[in-house]
Structure formats: C-alpha cells, structure tokens
Amino acid sequence: MPSALSNVVHIVTRQPLDERLGSAVRPGECLACFLHRMIGTAQCLGEFTWTEHYRHMRSPRAVALERRLRAAGATCDCDVLDRVWRLNGALLVRDAVTDGLVPPTEPVPCAATRPRSTRPCTNWVAVRDLAP
Template sequence: MSVDEGVHMLELELAGLAESLTAPRLGECLMCFANRMVAEFGCDHTLRWSRRYQQLQAPQAYGLRRRLLSQGICCDCDIFARGWDVTVATVVDRGTGQECWPPEVTGCRRVRRGSTRPCTLWAPRGGVSGRW
C-alpha cells in the first residue's frame, strides 16, 4: 500500500467516524440532538446542528430555519439561550459540582421520525411559540 492510499483510507475512516458521532440517535428530537451536539462540539454561531438534524431526520421540514429565525434564534446555542428550556429540575452532581439532569432522566423522550417538535423534556420560553 502506498502512502497516498494509506492517507486516503485514513481520511475515509475519519469521515465515517465524524458522520457517526454527529448523527441523531433513534427517535432523538431536535432539541436533545442540538443540545448534545453543542455540548460535545460547540456552537459555530450558525444553525449547523439544526440543519444537520433537518437533513437527516426531517427532510420535509423546509420551514425549520425560517421558524427559528422568526423567533430570534440565529444559531444552535440560541435555541437554549432564547427559545427552549428543559422541563425537569436539574440537580448538582456531588462529585463534579456541575448541574445535570436527575438520574431518572435518561435522555430524549423520543419523537417520530420526520418531526422537528421537541420531546416532552423541552418547553418554550416566554417569547417562543410552542407551535412546531
């Protein structure tokens, strides 16, 4: 195997790994996905993760970007800063001192494929319309 072939194989493997790390989980809602991606990879001040979710899970949801922008949500972290909040009370982890979900919350409460609605873990903040 030549060096070029080795580099090409490595590039393909890394691309596959990136694809799997940033894919929505089965039944995962937009809010849980965006929250997980922002926590793991940060926000680049665009709707990158929302757009990825829409492309992979809800390709018919053409109005998602427009709905987010109409509510003042211009990037993925704005979803949580301005639009949506978790509905369960957080607890403080004794070991790390960080706020986290209580143990009985194991993640997304699931939505049907094709939906951009949040699961029941999320509620709209004051100025956001709950109609999705």
C-alpha cells in the same frame, strides 16, 4: 460527496464527522436533544449548522425550520436551547455549591418524538410558555 457541513466540522475538529462526534441523529432523537448533545461534544459552530444537519437527516422537507427558529429569537444552534427551548425544570438538579438549579451533568436521554417531527421531546419546554 463532501457537504458544506463536513467541511465546517473538519476544519474545527480535523476529524471525520460521524466517527469522532457521533453526529448521526439517534433513532427517535428530537432536535433539542440532538442540539444539546452536539453542542456538548462539538460546540456551537455558529449559524444553524447542527439544526440543518438534523433536518437533512430527519426532516428534509421541514424547509421552514430555520426561519421558525429565527422568528423565535435564535440566531444559532446554542441560541435555540436558550431562547426557543429550555430544559424542563423537572430535570434540573440542585448544585451543591451554589444551591441553584442547574442542568444535570449527565446527558438526559431523549424522551423521543415521532419520526420526522421537528418538535422537541418532553425534556424541553418552549421559552414563550415560561414567560410570566
């Protein structure tokens, strides 16, 4: 049964969903790491396409998830990793050119969360906790 999601991804990539993109949620993988991985390999598709994909696979009963993320200021998947959660500062690396701290180019392994949790793992910090 084709879902709206596989239609969207198919239009963008012309490829079946899971084989090419590895879009299956990995065991224990948290929402933030999943979004980070999918935006890196398949880009933000607008709206909460990947968030909803994650929710269907991991936490189908977390029906308020999108509303919660919107309330925190996000309007699409990539916004979540900018306005809601940011990569933990301890994981940033120093850029040799700019001398600034940047996210690592290698993917960071998920530190894992409880099954069915929609909270991020310790790789991420809530943006509201970063505010001075």
